[in-house]
Amino acid sequence: xxxxxxxxxxxxxxxxxxxxxxxxxxxxxxxxxxxxxxxxxxxxxxxxxxxxxxxxxxxxxxxxxxxxxxxxxxxxxxxxxxxxxxxxxxxxxxxxxxxxxxxxxxxxxxxxxxxxxxxxxxxxxxx
Amino acid sequence: xxxxxxxxxxxxxxxxxxxxxxxxxxxxxxxxxxxxxxxxxxxxxxxxxxxxxxxxxxxxxxxxxxxxxxxxxxxxxxxxxxxxxxxxxxxxxxxxxxxxxxxxxxxxxxxxxxxxxxxxxxxxxxxxxxxxxxxxxxxxxxxxxxxxxxxxxxxxxxxxxxxxxxxxxxxxxxxxxxxxxxxxxxxxxxxxxxxxxxxxxxxxxxxxxxxxxxxxxxxxxxxxxxxxxxxxxxxxxxxxxxxxxxxxxxxxxxxxxxxxxxxxxxxxxxxxxxxxxxxxxxxxxxxxxxxxxxxxxxxxxxxxxxxxxxxxxxxxxxxxxxxxxxxxxxxxxxxxxxxxxxxxxxxxxxxxxxxxxxxxxxxxxxxxxxxxxxxxxxxxxxxxxxxxxxxxxxxxxxxxxxxxxxxxxxxxxxxxxxxxxxxxxxxxxxxxxxxxxxxxxxxxxxxxxxxxxxxxxxx
Numbered sequence: 372x373x374x375x376x377x378x379x380x381x382x383x384x385x386x387x388x389x390x391x392x393x394x395x396x397x398x399x400x401x402x403x404x405x406x407x408x409x410x411x412x413x414x415x416x417x418x419x420x421x422x423x424x425x426x427x428x429x430x431x432x433x434x435x436x437x438x439x440x441x442x443x444x445x446x447x448x449x450x451x452x453x454x455x456x457x458x459x460x461x462x463x464x465x466x467x468x469x470x471x472x473x474x475x476x477x478x479x480x481x482x483x484x485x486x487x488x489x490x491x492x493x494x495x496x497x498x
Numbered sequence: 499x500x501x502x503x504x505x506x507x508x509x510x511x512x513x514x515x516x517x518x519x520x521x522x523x524x525x526x527x528x529x530x531x532x533x534x535x536x537x538x539x540x541x542x543x544x545x546x547x548x549x550x551x552x553x554x555x556x557x558x559x560x561x562x563x564x565x566x567x568x569x570x571x572x573x574x575x576x577x578x579x580x581x582x583x584x585x586x587x588x589x590x591x592x593x594x595x596x597x598x599x600x601x602x603x604x605x606x607x608x609x610x611x612x613x614x615x616x617x618x619x620x621x622x623x624x625x626x627x628x629x630x631x632x633x634x635x636x637x638x639x640x641x642x643x644x645x646x647x648x649x650x651x652x653x654x655x656x657x658x659x660x661x662x663x664x665x666x667x668x669x670x671x672x673x674x675x676x677x678x679x680x681x682x683x684x685x686x687x688x689x690x691x692x693x694x695x696x697x698x699x700x701x702x703x704x705x706x707x708x709x710x711x712x713x714x715x716x717x718x719x720x721x722x723x724x725x726x727x728x729x730x731x732x733x734x735x736x737x738x739x740x741x742x743x744x745x746x747x748x749x750x751x752x753x754x755x756x757x758x759x760x761x762x763x764x765x766x767x768x769x770x771x772x773x774x775x776x777x778x779x780x781x782x783x784x785x786x787x788x789x790x791x792x793x794x795x796x797x798x799x800x801x802x803x804x805x806x807x808x809x810x811x812x813x814x815x816x817x818x819x820x821x822x823x824x825x826x827x828x829x830x831x832x833x834x835x836x837x838x839x840x841x842x843x844x845x846x847x848x849x850x851x852x853x854x855x856x857x858x859x860x861x862x863x864x865x866x867x868x869x870x871x872x873x874x875x876x877x878x879x880x881x882x883x884x885x886x887x888x889x890x891x892x893x894x895x896x897x898x899x900x901x902x903x904x905x906x907x908x909x910x911x912x913x914x915x916x917x918x919x920x921x922x923x924x925x926x927x928x929x930x931x932x933x934x935x936x937x938x939x940x941x942x943x944x945x946x947x948x949x950x951x952x953x954x955x956x957x
Binding site for chain 2: 383428429430432433434435438440441442444445454460463464466468470471473474475477478480
């Protein structure tokens with residue numbers, strides 16, 4: 372991923388990159404190969420931010436302390452904005468549904484669904 | 499709400515009956531009870547209330563002529579003794595003197611949507627140096643009615659919110675339903691709906707879907723905010739975090755964040771999706787700044803403005819822009835509405851800050867102080883030469899009931915509240931001025947009325 376893109380999209384979240392976000396990002400790269408070259412890193416980063424955001428918030432587990440929750444919220448919002456600007460509508464909808472699935476399970480006290488798997492499937496959504 | 503009444507006079511002296519035009523302005527603005535203030539914008543145009551009877555008007559004209567006859571040797575007409583006299587300057591000393599006998603201002607009362615005038619009373623603009631192009635400034639204030647159309651639009655949003663909550667799983671729908679049903683001002687959805695009526699592609703049903711999604715998004719952020727701020731009540735009811743625990747609050751907030759972004763995306767307008775996604779990001783980033791600022795509580799004005807620009811004003815702006823984009827409004831209109839939204843959102847937040855010091859608001863006084871929430875009145879009081887040192891000392895320590903009560907007293911005594919009120923009203927005026935430069939298909943009064951209502955808690 373380009374340094375410029377990282378600088379811009381990791382504003383306020385720089386610490387997360389070395390704290391596991393880099394590996395999470397890498398785990399989505401093979402799921403974005405069917406997109407235009409220039410949007411591939413943006414969509415992989417969007418997925419990574421959403422996965423990291425949900426983890427930081429403690430969704431489905433113990434609630435994060437307030438400041439950590441806010442970082443998680445920013446991850447979700449930035450991931451969502453990256454999708455809005457770069458992903459086809461079907462992918463945007465699939466991502467939102469993945470978060471809806473994970474959060475409604477958490478609210479019901481049910482076991483969390485495999486989020487990475489849901490997000491990887493979302494990247495392949497076509498309708 | 500401000501307006502200008504334009505007209506052309508055809509005689510040197512002329513009584514122009516503007517009663518019906520003012521009555522129309524009152525109706526168009528939906529002013530139910532209040533006042534219309536009028537001001538002549540010329541030094542040879544007066545205002546008067548009297549009877550519109552042709553012979554009587556002739557009597558008035560004769561009276562003015564007797565009291566200040568034309569050509570009676572006015573020094574004002576001696577151009578040789580004046581500086582910088584324009585080439586087309588008329589000899590009109592008599593007209594200025596006649597205007598002195600009348601008034602440049604008038605206020606009419608409005609009750610039940612109509613002017614309060616006696617049987618024979620009419621409102622006149624009195625031309626004293628015509629014929630000319632003339633302008634009278636109007637300001638309307640008071641209680642504005644909602645039009646039938648506005649009522650229907652609001653009902654559509656409520657219906658759409660209920661419909662969306664009906665299909666959601668109970669563990670998330672139930673807490674959100676309690677929050678939504680508890681009320682709220684619904685300013686953001688109203689802005690979406692109004693601005694969605696501007697462009698050629700206006701569609702009330704799609705606008706209601708977007709408006710409901712924006713309201714869900716706003717409420718999702720509130721659910722997380724309440725956990726962060728440790729708030730126990732919102733809209734008179736226990737917060738989701740207080741009632742059901744932080745874990746549930748996080749899940750409910752996430753669910754409706756995701757659902758709202760999906761509903762927005764499914765509307766299928768990329769500009770709308772991007773505008774709201776950017777706003778949500780700004781809200782979240784500013785929340786982090788807000789919490790960080792609590793370390794140097796109450797902070798300073800610049801930091802305050804930066805935080806509320808993201809935390810509150812960005813979603814107001816995006817609501818305005820997204821409605822206009824949905825309707826296919828022209829880019830200059832979308833931009834003007836974005837600026838309108840920023841100014842309105844900023845003024846709204848200032849008004850909201852002031853509520854914390856109002857015993858009649860229904861909320862406990864000093865709640866923001868206790869929770870160390872960013873507040874402009876508090877910032878101004880802390881900067882005040884007289885009360886500032888004590889305010890800062892109290893805020894630096896633990897805030898029990900006595901300390902919170904004392905800080906609220908000091909803020910009230912400091913003059914900070916009128917200063918913030920003035921600033922908020924100035925922002926509303928600036929917001930309404932943003933609407934002047936663009937074509938809004940007759941929606942300007944409704945948007946201006948909404949802007950005024952957003953801060954009417956501080957009037």
